[in-house]
Amino acid sequence: MSKNVVLKMDNVSKGFAKIETDEVTNALNQVSATMKSGEFISLVGPSGCGKSTILRLIAGLIQPTTGTITIDDKPVGEPGPDRGLMFQKATLFPWLTVWDNVAFSLRMQGKLKGNEDKVENMINVIGLKDFRDDYPGQLSGGMAQRVALVRCLINEPDILLLDEPLGALDAFTRMNMQDEILKIWQRRQQLAIMVTHDVDEAIYMGTRVLVMDAHPGRVISDITIDLPMPRDRSSREFVAYRNDILNKLHFGGTSKAEEA
Numbered sequence: 001m002s003k004n005v006v007l008k009m010d011n012v013s014k015g016f017a018k019i020e021t022d023e024v025t026n027a028l029n030q031v032s033a034t035m036k037s038g039e040f041i042s043l044v045g046p047s048g049c050g051k052s053t054i055l056r057l058i059a060g061l062i063q064p065t066t067g068t069i070t071i072d073d074k075p076v077g078e079p080g081p082d083r084g085l086m087f088q089k090a091t092l093f094p095w096l097t098v099w100d101n102v103a104f105s106l107r108m109q110g111k112l113k114g115n116e117d118k119v120e121n122m123i124n125v126i127g128l129k130d131f132r133d134d135y136p137g138q139l140s141g142g143m144a145q146r147v148a149l150v151r152c153l154i155n156e157p158d159i160l161l162l163d164e165p166l167g168a169l170d171a172f173t174r175m176n177m178q179d180e181i182l183k184i185w186q187r188r189q190q191l192a193i194m195v196t197h198d199v200d201e202a203i204y205m206g207t208r209v210l211v212m213d214a215h216p217g218r219v220i221s222d223i224t225i226d227l228p229m230p231r232d233r234s235s236r237e238f239v240a241y242r243n244d245i246l247n248k249l250h251f252g253g254t255s256k257a258e259e260a
């Protein structure tokens with residue numbers, strides 16, 4: 001089990017100055033949310049609505065312009081091993097093999113000795129046993145993404161920040177990896193926050209779905225997914241959540257057709 005934490009975003013806004021003009025991009029506008037260990041939060045919303053910005057703020061890579069982010073009532077500080085961020089454009093160390101990429105942070109923290117089995121196990125979970133000695137340049141995009149994912153999971157952070165972790169995967173591998181991530185999360189009960197463009201994935205994995213909108217970036221809806229796991233993607237309740245979220249994202253239509 002991971003440490004129990006409460007993450008609070010209180011009226012968080014983030015502006016980015018544009019380089020060419022004096023204008024400021026309002027990347028996030030007054031976002032407030034409380035998230036706890038044991039929750040799996042899915043973030044969905046159009047491109048540019050501030051999803052990655054939220055993860056980078058929580059990771060401590062950037063600071064809010066106004067508002068506060070606290071973990072257990074303490075302001076989030078510098079990036080640390082308590083928060084693991086998997087970047088949207090995952091990059092591996094090209095000079096290290098798959099095995100050494102996965103083992104990297106354990107080695108850096110002097111924790112690799114005695115944990116070699118864990119590295120091995122993680123590589124098996126993502127189905128890359130036969131590629132453990134290959135270099136990133138020899139992997140497909142989807143394989144590299146799976147390595148980046150376990151490189152983040154292996155640290156067992158209290159807060160897991162995943163930015164479109166499965167975006168480069170084919171549909172079947174993607175569904176398998178959704179279940180693998182859920183298994184790890186269910187075992188460790190950490191707080192997971194995942195960005196996805198896939199509404200079904202958001203509902204399938206999330207205990208809550210935060211729906212965002214752009215200009216300015218903000219949270220427009222906070223939906224608790226009240227369905228037991230594993231979820232049936234074709235159940236009536238699941239489809240109802242999907243229609244509701246698609247409507248909020250302005251892609252409604254299905255539910256209207258059903259009502260007619």
Ligand SMILES: Nc1ncnc2c1ncn2[C@@H]1O[C@H](COP(=O)(O)OP(=O)(O)OP(=O)(O)O)[C@@H](O)[C@H]1O
Pocket residue numbers: 016017025026027045046047048049050051052053054088217
């Ligand atoms: N470092 C930066 N400098 C200037 N503007 C930025 C910076 N980072 C993000 N932005 C702007 O902030 C807004 C939100 O960006 P963000 O990357 O959080 O969006 P997103 O929701 O993750 O989008 P996507 O789905 O395309 O990944 C965008 O308008 C983007 O151009």
Ligand SMILES: [Mg+2]
Pocket residue numbers: 051052053088163
């Ligand atoms: Mg993004």
